[in-house]
Amino acid sequence: MERQQEESKVDLIIVGGGVTGAGVFREAVRNGLRCLLVEQKDFAWGTSSRSSKLIHGGLRYLKEAQFKLTLESVKERERLLADAEGLVSPIDFLMPLYESSGPGRAAMAAGLTVYDIIAGKFRHRYLRSGRVKELVPGINTGKLKGGYLFMDAQVDDARLVLRLIGEGTRQGGRALNYTEARSVLRDEKGAVCGVSLKDVATGDTWEVSAPAVINATGVWAESLHPSPEAHLHLRPLRGSHLVFSRETLPVEHAISFFHPVDKRPLFIIPWEGVVLLGTTDLDHEGDVNLEPAISDDEAEYLLAALKRVIPHAEVTRDDALTSFAGVRPVLSEGRKEASRESREHAVWVDRGLVTVTGGKLTTFRKLAWDTLKAAQPFIREDPLTGEGDAVFSERRGTTPEGLKTEVYKRLWSRYGKGTLALLALSVPRGLEPIAESPYVWAELAYAAEHESVSHLDDLLLRRVRIGLVLKNGGLDQMPAIREVVQNPLNWDDERWEREVEAYDSLWKRCYSPRPVKD
Incomplete structure (x- = not known):
């Protein structure tokens, strides 16, 4: 489907496909809102795939007298341990x-x-x-x-983002990666009325109407909404x-x-x-x-x-x-020592544009709800509900016959109901590990077919993390990877070679032990 043929009017547009935007998306869809999430690069491309992989209470914040942040962090850690077992x-x-x-x-x-x-x-x-x-x-x-x-x-941060987006899309939300929010649209009174979008791959542009826009773009947040506080x-x-x-x-x-x-x-x-x-x-x-x-x-x-x-x-x-x-x-x-800066978040509201920035991975759900509450008056009169509900609504059932419980638990924690489709795939080596990693070949095939993979680095650095855990970033396994994913990706041989070359260059520049300088 062409992207400009997506719904032209929704209740809420979320800009930013990191953990905060994914959290907002998940909770908004759960409340019955028609939602569109857009991300200018890949889902979890930024900080949300490059964190220290910790869901932690922030013991050091006590030393800095940031008691509120520690309280929130510990509570959210306990919630995630209970609701996201296996992933956290x-x-x-x-x-x-x-x-x-x-x-x-x-x-x-x-x-x-x-x-x-x-x-x-x-x-x-x-x-x-x-x-x-x-x-x-x-x-x-x-x-x-x-x-x-x-x-x-601890957590697989990118898979947390993808699990949140996966549940949201299965319940009717729309999520598009490689889709740039060019500008926030406003009516004659200055109220938000939508967003102008651009398909990064094709250059096509279109507009989607909405009474509220969430700016969850992390380090890019001030490009859409300059800070309303001169000192911050x-x-x-x-x-x-x-x-x-x-x-x-x-x-x-x-x-x-x-x-x-x-x-x-x-x-x-x-x-x-x-x-x-x-x-x-x-x-x-x-x-x-x-x-x-x-x-x-x-x-x-x-x-x-x-x-x-x-x-x-x-x-x-x-x-x-x-x-x-x-x-x-x-x-x-101000310019205090970097490690002494607060990790608390802020929410800014400007006539339907709600910006959330700062914060930390552990408290993503707190950020999501603070943001949704700020946006709610622009969307509908009825209050949003479910703040205390489980993080994930899709519950793991009985382990399929012939499958080890720990394998099923691990896969479910990362893919939710998508695990059933993953297990139904017939791919070479199936549930065998990929080299010395904890990932299995069927994960690659499932991601290639179902998880909006546009480039090889999407697949190897974020959908499955072999780019981080294998020597040479998985390049040594490329012939076997090709056998599993080239067809579901629908790439011809020329496209495959371009993608491998681009991934090789990217990995050596940014992920090798000694990154190669341009």
């Missing part, structure tokens, strides 16, 4: 304590107690130094006093990560620690069969329309921290499998 999973964190640096035992105990009180579950415990050494072989033992074990959670503006901050195999960096528990130079909190996290080392926090001076990449200084900064916490880890940058970087939309009142 608990993870044990270990924070070693040293005599000469970092927080003391009393301060950590107080913070973690508050953490657990908010969650309503007592989960943290103190470990003596001997036990810390057992859990983290090779840890720096100089002046090691002990450590705390506590719980947070978006500050793009980059966070970069190195990714290692578990053989190279054999860490079983997530470790939270402090950089020896600037005392910033960092982490080492097992995730999707690999280990993440991150994250940096500095001003991003590059073009936000281009994919960011880790810098040489950031890589050295992360490795210096790793060397401090696990001195005997013989790990270099060249041992990494991949790297990735994301740009956070942080609201700033």
Whole structure:
């Protein structure tokens, strides 16, 4: 169907296909609103596929006296653990304590107690130094006093976005990637009346009418709606990560620690069969329309921290499998230290244009509801409902015969009802793992056929994350990948070769351990 043949009038247009826009879309559709979501690049292209993969309460926000943010974050973490089981999973964190640096035992105990009180579950415990050494072989033992074990959670961020969009579209919403919002349309009185759209691939333009528009474009938010507060503006901050195999960096528990130079909190996290080392926090001076990449200084900064916490880890940058970087939309009142900036969000309203920006992955649903409440007066008189409902309405049923429960649970957590279509596909290697990854070949085939894939990087970096977890970003598996996805993508041989060449270039520029500079 041509895109300009979509509905010409809807109740709500959402601009931005990251986790905030996807959250708004999901809740609005659930309320019976006719919704159109548009994204100028791919769904989850920005920060929502390049985060640190954590659904966390924000323990460090207590130190900054951001009690409201911590309260919201812990509550949302608990909700997601209950409602998005499998996609959002608990993870044990270990924070070693040293005599000469970092927080003391009393301060950590107080913070973690508050953490657990908010969650309503007592989960943290103190470990003596001997036990810390057992859990983290090779840890720096100089002046090691002990450590705390506590719980947070992690997620496949891009799949969270796609699951939200998937439920919304199955219930009647429309979501278009590679569709640019050129301008917000207003009537003679200045009230919002729609959006002018452009198909990025064809250049075709058209208009869709709506009484309200949500601007959920992250770091691009002020291009559609300049901040109404002269002292408050978006500050793009980059966070970069190195990714290692578990053989190279054999860490079983997530470790939270402090950089020896600037005392910033960092982490080492097992995730999707690999280990993440991150994250940096500095001003991003590059073009936000281009994919960011880790810098040489950031890589050295992360490795210096790793060397401090696990001195005997013989790990270099060249041992990494991949790297990735994301740009956070942080609201700033001035040039304070980047890591001390607040992660709270703001909602701005201008006669039907509602902008939401700032915030963090964990609290996406809070952002979504604050935004919808602000937009509701422009849409209908009746209040919106369901703020306390489960995040996902599609419930997993009985495991199909012949399928392992853990496999079905994992697939359902990522695809919802789409899992049934995925399992019905007849593809080479089917439910076998793709190389050393936790992903299976049928996931590639399903995404190619059902999840609006326009380019190879959509498929390998966001639908299935092999571009992040396999050496060379999955390029070594390209002949087998071609066999599974070329037909459902309906690409001829010439198109396939162009896409592989483009993906190869992109991965080397932005995702290799040593990104190639243009």
